[in-house]
Each structure stands twice: as structure tokens, then as C-alpha cells.
Amino acid sequence: MNRRNTKESQGIPATAAYLGAGLIGLLQVLFIFPFTFLFPEAGRGWAPSGDAAQHAIAQAYFIRDSWHWPPLLALNLNTPEGTNIAFADGIPLLALPLKLAAPLLPAGFHGIGLWYAIATLGQALAAVFALRSAGERRLLPAIGVVLAALAMPAFLARYGHAALTGHAVILLALGVSLRLVRDASRRLWIVTGAFLVASLLVHPYLAAMASALIAAAPLTLLLRGDRRWAGAALGVVASVAAVAVTMGAFGYLGATGDGGYGQFALNLLSPVWPYRSALFGGGIAREIDATGHGGWEGYNWLGAGLIGGLVLAAVLRPAALVALVRRHGGLALALAGLTVLAISHRVGLGERIVLDLGTVPGVLEQFRASGRFFWPVAYALLIGAAVLLARSGRAGPVLVLAFGIVQAVDAAPIRRDLADWANARPAWTLDAPALRPMMMQARALTLLPSWPCIPADATATFVAAHEALALGAERALPASTMHLARWRTPPRCDDAARAAAPLAPGELRLILPASVPALVPLVPDAAIRCGAVGAAVACR
Numbered sequence: 001m002n003r004r005n006t007k008e009s010q011g012i013p014a015t016a017a018y019l020g021a022g023l024i025g026l027l028q029v030l031f032i033f034p035f036t037f038l039f040p041e042a043g044r045g046w047a048p049s050g051d052a053a054q055h056a057i058a059q060a061y062f063i064r065d066s067w068h069w070p071p072l073l074a075l076n077l078n079t080p081e082g083t084n085i086a087f088a089d090g091i092p093l094l095a096l097p098l099k100l101a102a103p104l105l106p107a108g109f110h111g112i113g114l115w116y117a118i119a120t121l122g123q124a125l126a127a128v129f130a131l132r133s134a135g136e137r138r139l140l141p142a143i144g145v146v147l148a149a150l151a152m153p154a155f156l157a158r159y160g161h162a163a164l165t166g167h168a169v170i171l172l173a174l175g176v177s178l179r180l181v182r183d184a185s186r187r188l189w190i191v192t193g194a195f196l197v198a199s200l201l202v203h204p205y206l207a208a209m210a211s212a213l214i215a216a217a218p219l220t221l222l223l224r225g226d227r228r229w230a231g232a233a234l235g236v237v238a239s240v241a242a243v244a245v246t247m248g249a250f251g252y253l254g255a256t257g258d259g260g261y262g263q264f265a266l267n268l269l270s271p272v273w274p275y276r277s278a279l280f281g282g283g284i285a286r287e288i289d290a291t292g293h294g295g296w297e298g299y300n301w302l303g304a305g306l307i308g309g310l311v312l313a314a315v316l317r318p319a320a321l322v323a324l325v326r327r328h329g330g331l332a333l334a335l336a337g338l339t340v341l342a343i344s345h346r347v348g349l350g351e352r353i354v355l356d357l358g359t360v361p362g363v364l365e366q367f368r369a370s371g372r373f374f375w376p377v378a379y380a381l382l383i384g385a386a387v388l389l390a391r392s393g394r395a396g397p398v399l400v401l402a403f404g405i406v407q408a409v410d411a412a413p414i415r416r417d418l419a420d421w422a423n424a425r426p427a428w429t430l431d432a433p434a435l436r437p438m439m440m441q442a443r444a445l446t447l448l449p450s451w452p453c454i455p456a457d458a459t460a461t462f463v464a465a466h467e468a469l470a471l472g473a474e475r476a477l478p479a480s481t482m483h484l485a486r487w488r489t490p491p492r493c494d495d496a497a498r499a500a501a502p503l504a505p506g507e508l509r510l511i512l513p514a515s516v517p518a519l520v521p522l523v524p525d526a527a528i529r530c531g532a533v534g535a536a537v538a539c540r
Contacts, residue, residue, distance in 0.1 A: 011137025025124030042108025042474035058088035064476035069252035094203035122168030133175035140397035142403030151411035173210035219330030230258035264297035265344035290348025298371030305407025431534035443506025
């Protein structure tokens with residue numbers, strides 16, 4: 001991607017390019033996210049919802065706890081074991097500086113809403129970085145790529161999971177990989193190692209994707225016959241070692257999750273299945289899926305603009321397309337490997353499994369949501385299409401701008417859904433006004449049922465538990481349980497023993513509605529210690 005003639009190399013200065021990208025990203029932030037979403041405070045009149053509630057609870061507790069080792073541990077949540085906020089997707093990269101600034105923050109503040117603004121701005125800036133790393137520095141292609149990157153369906157549709165909106169990590173990794181092939185200096189490798197550590201502190205999935213793209217650099221050099229490949233390979237080893245050391249120091253190692261590799265895979269039709277497309281999505285009501293687990297994690301519609309750009313690039317510059325793949329052979333192989341990992345061993349085509357390879361190595365169980373691994377492929381296609389089209393004659397830059405605009409128009413339904421979600425004000429299912437003063441007086445919160453005891457299909461209890469912990473998070477009231485994605489020690493359901501234990505001084509024992517009949521009679525002196533709070537029961 002870095003071959004260009006003198007005319008093609010002319011472009012706008014980097015500062016101007018990044019300022020323009022930042023302005024476009026800021027406009028999208030202002031269009032979608034209200035101030036109260038970006039900067040939350042305690043005492044709000046609406047309840048948190050979805051996975052974002054889990055992330056906000058973890059981060060709010062962590063910010064107001066004292067420091068422990070490992071550094072991501074919050075002992076005031078899921079006491080006495082505590083919670084490593086990485087296992088609750090609390091975005092450590094943002095949580096750590098917020099913890100340092102805790103005395104300056106308002107009560108109940110967390111950075112999950114703010115992260116969506118950071119991720120949006122980062123997406124725009126990282127798109128320009130990747131494009132310039134590929135050698136294209138002109139204004140119109142930059143605008144087109146920024147518009148397209150901000151409208152990537154897999155990026156916009158991740159709004160329920162804050163950390164995984166950090167797709168800027170993927171674009172940055174793509175740009176860094178291209179620069180490492182051109183100039184693998186020691187300084188750049190130091191920056192690369194720090195970048196991979198930072199990507200881990202956003203989310204391990206993003207770190208794995210970034211590492212795969214960085215590892216493509218020495219492979220590309222090797223395929224070119226460039227002797228620098230050995231030094232680049234050592235750089236990859238050192239960078240991955242830095243990530244491994246950070247994982248050990250910050251408590252990532254030794255945790256396990258639910259497993260299920262292949263259940264949440266990429267369907268072969270997903271990149272061209274126009275669910276939530278403004279231009280082609282009429283009549284399509286859901287993601288395509290063959291696994292029986294829904295197609296959400298494998299949702300990878302490329303967008304009408306990008307698909308159009310790819311078709312144009314293949315038609316207008318077929319020889320250049322082949323040359324581009326050959327020149328960046330290591331990257332092409334890495335992207336092919338990520339695609340295979342995303343598809344998994346149970347290959348779905350439409351609504352049918354067309355190939356099942358049986359048992360897979362246990363290490364792959366760590367990648368339960370394998371469909372996500374197609375994201376780097378989509379962004380590589382975006383940058384590649386932009387570079388090819390930009391150099392297809394005088395009309396090239398205009399073509400890139402055009403496919404960016406089409407991409408933005410096509411993504412209108414997902415942007416609207418994101419805005420509706422960010423502006424939603426769901427009512428509390430618990431009696432929040434009654435519970436808040438109780439939590440202000442309490443020294444600790446025992447929440448029943450605890451997470452291991454909540455059935456997978458008990459949606460109402462799941463929501464109520466999040467609400468209870470969100471109320472406790474407003475003052476970081478030490479809480480007995482937490483919703484985690486991974487655990488060091490597999491959780492055990494012992495609610496009967498917890499309910500029957502004597503009430504400790506200052507303890508608030510909150511029993512959610514579905515568990516009231518079974519657990520309230522077990523509480524010592526329940527007749528005088530417990531009272532109804534809405535449909536729940538509070539014992540003190």
C-alpha cells in the first residue's frame with residue numbers, strides 16, 4: 001500500500017487531517033449521545049439496562065475503592081473475594097485514570113458513557129491514521145474513510161457492550177502493522193508494545209486482534225525476502241511478552257468463562273446479509289444464524305458503501321488488487337486466519353451448518369464469541385478499497401468520498417437505534433426512591449439471589465439484580481455478589497446459607513421478588529427484621 005508516485009503522495013498535513021476527522025467524530029457524538037449519558041451522576045430517575053449496566057457497576061465500584069493488588073481489583077464488590085473489573089468489562093484503560101481522579105468526580109460517576117464518546121472520536125482519528133499509514137494522504141479519501149469507519153455496522157451495533165466499541169484499536173493496529181513493514185525502528189517497536197498493552201486494558205478480544213495484525217508485519221517481510229523479518233519477529237515476541245507480563249500483573253491469568261466456541265460464530269453470509277441496512281435491509285428482521293444461538297456476535301454486514309467500493313475497486317483495478325494482496329502477503333494470511341477463526345469449526349451458511357469438524361482444542365474455548373474476529377478483515381477491506389479507488393484516476397478521490405457517504409446513509413437505522421438506546425430512560429423495576437436511603441444508612445449489601453443462583457432465563461431477576469447493584473454503586477456500598485464474564489474460582493450457589501445467616505450490624509439484605517417465597521422464611525427474625533420494598537423484601 002505504500003507504493004505511490006509523486007502526485008499521489010501529495011496531500012494535506014497530518015494535523016489538518018486529524019482535526020477534520022476529530023470534528024466529524026465530534027459531530028457524531030453530539031448527534032447521538034445526550035450529556036446525561038456521557039456524564040452520569042447518582043440519584044438519576046431511570047434505571048441502567050443491558051450489559052452496559054454491568055460495566056458501569058464495576059467501574060463505579062472500582063473508582064471509589066482503595067487500591068489493591070492486582071491493580072484492577074475492587075474488594076468492595078463481590079465481597080470478600082472482590083472483582084477484577086477486567087472480568088466485568090469495566091474498561092481498565094479508562095477506569096485507572098478515573099480512579100486517580102476520584103476525589104474530583106461527582107457521586108455515582110462512571111466513565112462508561114464517556115467511553116462511547118472516546119470510542120467514536122478514536123474511530124475517526126484511527127481511520128485517518130490507517131489510511132495515511134497506507135500512503136494515501138489526500139483530503140477527499142480521508143473524509144470518505146472517516147465517514148465509512150464511523151458507519152461500520154459492526155462498530156455501531158456494539159453499543160450494548162461498551163469496551164467492544166473500541167474498534168479504533170483495530171484500525172490503529174492495521175496502521176501500525178503497515179508502518180512496521182516500512183520502518184521497523186526500535187522506537188516504533190517500543191510504541192507497538194505499549195499500544196498492545198493498552199489494547200489489552202480495553203478488552204482482551206481487541207488485544208488478540210491487534211496482536212494478529214502486528215504479527216503480520218514480519219511475515220510480510222519474510223514473504224518479500226526482506227532480511228529485516230527476523231528483527232521484526234523479535235519485536236513481535238517482545239511486544240506479546242509485554243502483554244503477557246501485564247496479564248500476569250493485573251490478574252488476567254487463571255480465569256475461565258463459559259466456553260462454547262462455535263456457538264457465536266461468523267455465518268458465511270453475514271458480511272453480505274444486509275440486516276439493519278437502510279438501502280437493502282427491507283424485510284430482513286434479524287441476523288443470519290445457523291447455530292441456534294442467534295447471529296448477534298457474528299453480525300458483520302459490511303455496509304452498502306464498502307461493498308460498492310470493493311466491487312468498484314475489483315472492476316477498475318483488478319491487477320492492482322492482486323498486486324496489493326501479494327505485496328502484503330503476511331497481512332493477507334493473517335486476515336485469512338482470523339476469518340477461519342471467526343467462522344469456527346461449525347461452518348454456517350444461511351440457516352444450516354454445512355460443515356462440522358467435531359471437537360476442537362480446548363484453547364479455542366477462550367474465544368467463545370469467535371464471530372468478532374472478522375472485524376479486522378472488514379477494516380482491512382475498507383482501507384484497501386479506499387487506497388485502490390483513490391488511485392484510479394482523477395475521479396478516484398471522489399469515488400472514495402462517495403462510498404463513504406453511501407456507507408453513512410446505509411447505516412442510518414443502526415445510528416438511530418444507538419441514539420434511541422443512549423436517550424432511553426427505562427423505569428426502575430425496584431423501588432429506587434425507597435431503597436436509596438436504606439443504602440445510605442447501610443454498611444454492606446447482601447443481594448439475594450446471588451449471581452450463580454439466577455437462572456439463565458430469569459430475565460426479570462437479572463434486570464433487578466443489576467438495578468440493586470447500580471443503586472449500591474452510587475456510594476460504592478460493599479456488595480456480596482457481581483455479574484462476571486470470567487472467574488478464578490467457579491461460582492457456587494449458596495443462597496439458602498446466606499439467607500439463614502444472622503444479620504450483621506449495618507447489613508442490608510435485599511431479596512429480589514422471585515426469591516422472596518423461598519428465602520425470606522430463612523432469615524432469622526424475619527417478622528421483625530424484614531419489610532416489603534415494592535415487590536422485593538429488605539431485611540436490616
